[in-house]
Amino acid sequence: MTGYASAQHGASVEGGQVPQASSRLGLEIRAVNSRFLDLSFRLPDELRALEPALRSLLTARLKRGKVEVRAAIDSNDNQALSTPSATQLQRLVNLQDSIQAWLPKARELSVADALRLCSGSSGPANDWSEIAPALAEQAVTELLAARAREGERLAVMLLDRIKQLRELAKTATPLVPLLVEQQRQKFLERWKEAMALSEGTASPEVAQDRALTEATAFAIRIDVAEEVTRLGSHLDEIERLLKKGGDIGKRLDFLIQELHREANTLGSKSATLELTRISVDMKVLIEQMREQVQNIE
Structure with a gap:
């Protein structure tokens, strides 16, 4: 049967002495009619490792339907970006030179990459490893209710x-x-x-x-x-x-x-x-x- 459910989780991420940004994990589940269970996932790289766990959860609770799961990690860009320190930038340059020495074809860091890495506004996938399954459970419950x-x-x-x-x-x-x-x-x-x-x-x-x-x-x-x-x-x-x-x-x-x-x-x-x-x-x-x-x- 058709249905839609969504769930969000916000977490404050701090860099230095002041909060730099606010990241939010949003998860949506859309289901349309189908005689069999057909699952598809659209996850960011940070959550790609969680796909098997999410698939297992949905398979256990759903029997039919073409189900699409979407997740996104959004950062609040309304706050002013902090200026990276010279030490942080130098460290990034050193790391880039070391990596390119072993991987000559690796692309160089962009300004966006440098700002993201220095501010810490996008954490690794492990930051969401416990939150995402609980969020999916909440969304599935709402989907089943719908x-x-x-x-x-x-x-x-x-x-x-x-x-x-x-x-x-x-x-x-x-x-x-x-x-x-x-x-x-x-x-x-x-x-x-x-x-x-x-x-x-x-x-x-x-x-x-x-x-x-x-x-x-x-x-x-x-x-x-x-x-x-x-x-x-x-x-x-x-x-x-x-x-x-x-x-x-x-x-x-x-x-x-x-x-x-x-x-x-x-x-x-x-x-x-x-x-x-x-x-x-x-x-x-x-x-x-x-x-x-x-x-x-």
């Missing part, structure tokens, strides 16, 4: 579709006996016409028996009682799962497939436009349910 609220809305929609499917099944059930009786009368009329053409050479009893046999075969072909019964059973199970809650997504997937199968069979047995319309209406409702069920964990 998805739970969406799940409640989806449950209301699914229960409404279940009610409509029950009404359609209820409408279809009495149509079959009426169709059988109408067809029986048609068969009898056809055999009476055949009797008239045969000028009495055929037995009326034989003709009537043949008509009733044809009507019985017709009734068997169009009987949808079994399909309607199974459809009702599947609807009962879906309703039970929705009220129970928990990890029910995959079971709902299977039940929706079975609903679609029964609606198709009912349509294939249709002998009138009315039954065909009912079958089509059922498949439209089931398709609406299928699209939403794929988003439920």
Whole structure:
């Protein structure tokens, strides 16, 4: 299911005798619908080593969805930058010369690099190694709460579709006996016409028996009682799962497939436009349910 959650943590970083800047760790989790769990991370270099721990946390608490985790370490640049001392700059030059002696292709430090290293406004990844997982836990909890609220809305929609499917099944059930009786009368009329053409050479009893046999075969072909019964059973199970809650997504997937199968069979047995319309209406409702069920964990 879709969802969004964010969490922030601010920490004051001091250099020398006065605070130089304020750094803040911000973490966002975005989730969109997907049948499977698909995780992606956009982390700064300082937090790259924490990706396995974050992945383990999300895998343990999420089952479905295309989930993107973004994190950023921001520095408050509103305060005036401190001027690096000559000692700090000299040390950076010495370190750069030593590194380039061993790595000639290493790039030279920029002004931004020098200011950052001298001010200490961006700490190493270890500064956030304990904060980031706790922050992710907070964000995941908020995400699950948001998805739970969406799940409640989806449950209301699914229960409404279940009610409509029950009404359609209820409408279809009495149509079959009426169709059988109408067809029986048609068969009898056809055999009476055949009797008239045969000028009495055929037995009326034989003709009537043949008509009733044809009507019985017709009734068997169009009987949808079994399909309607199974459809009702599947609807009962879906309703039970929705009220129970928990990890029910995959079971709902299977039940929706079975609903679609029964609606198709009912349509294939249709002998009138009315039954065909009912079958089509059922498949439209089931398709609406299928699209939403794929988003439920």
